[in-house]
Amino acid sequence: MTPHEMSDFIRIVDKTDRNLFQVMVVTWRRGPHSPSMRWKTVLELLKDLLLDAKTIHSIHTILANDLRFFRVCRQCNIRDLVGRFIEDNMCHSRAEENGVVF
Numbered sequence: 001m002t003p004h005e006m007s008d009f010i011r012i013v014d015k016t017d018r019n020l021f022q023v024m025v026v027t028w029r030r031g032p033h034s035p036s037m038r039w040k041t042v043l044e045l046l047k048d049l050l051l052d053a054k055t056i057h058s059i060h061t062i063l064a065n066d067l068r069f070f071r072v073c074r075q076c077n078i079r080d081l082v083g084r085f086i087e088d089n090m091c092h093s094r095a096e097e098n099g100v101v102f
């Protein structure tokens with residue numbers, strides 16, 4: 001996942017008194033071929049805190065490296081949403097290539 005693609009999965013929501021940092025979460029409640037995507041608020045900061053570009057970049061970096069939300073596939077070496085992993089370090093694509101049937 002490139003930095004540009006990563007930004008597709010982390011966003012800032014501007015509220016009246018705070019900024020919400022949200023991360024895309026994938027769930028499979030409807031079955032193995034029907035992923036559900038939703039935004040989850042993982043950090044709320046009062047607007048008193050100045051969010052300059054450097055601070056936003058730092059928060060993005062921290063979230064991109066948070067194992068609750070993203071993993072790096074040990075075979076592809078690609079970072080992706082944790083919901084797209086079958087094991088801690090193997091993405092769905094590699095799992096299928098290795099014989100896992102969803």
Ligand SMILES: [Zn+2]
Pocket residue numbers: 073074075076077078090091092093094
């Ligand atoms: Zn992979």
